[in-house]
Amino acid sequence: MPISHIEHYNLRAERSMLETLRDFYVTVVGLQVGYRPLSSYGYWLYAGERALLHLSEARPGDPREPHLRSTFDHVAFACTDLPACEAHLRNHGIDYRYAEVPATGQRQLFFSDPAGNGIELNFAATPDS
Structure with a gap:
């Protein structure tokens, strides 16, 4: 039973939080x-043709309380255009932390x-980074 990749991840919350998360x-x-x-209430969120996030x-x-401490830390997405993404996050008032992986140049x-x-x-990493 070899696993090839993550199919999707699910966030479950009350309806008002689902709308906020969506x-x-x-x-x-x-x-x-x-x-x-599915006929139940919720959303599938996609990146292109691929369903990545199921909100149920x-x-x-x-009840699913937000901001609980658990073993889940984060989900990671592969992206392009770092400068545009940083500007987008700033424009939406999102506080973020920047890091680099020295061995690979990944940001x-x-x-x-x-x-x-x-x-x-x-x-x-880009050739000029």
Whole structure:
């Protein structure tokens, strides 16, 4: 049973937080709302043709509190155009941390979504970096 890649990840929250998360991941991160084959309330967010993030509504009696400490730290996305991305985050008032991986030249931006989930944006090294 070899695993080839992550298929998607799921965030579960009450409806009002789902709306906030949807807006954040569309407006700030750049995913798009797409086809969702389920009849329950929620969203599938895509990068191009690929479904990456499933937002699903917490069931009654299953509250999901934002900003809880757990073992989950962040999800990482491969991106392009670091200067444009940094300007985009600043324009939306998003506080982020910049880092580099010295061995590869990869550059990274770290920030959190409105529920406190970590996000990492990765930018491959360029020939002039």
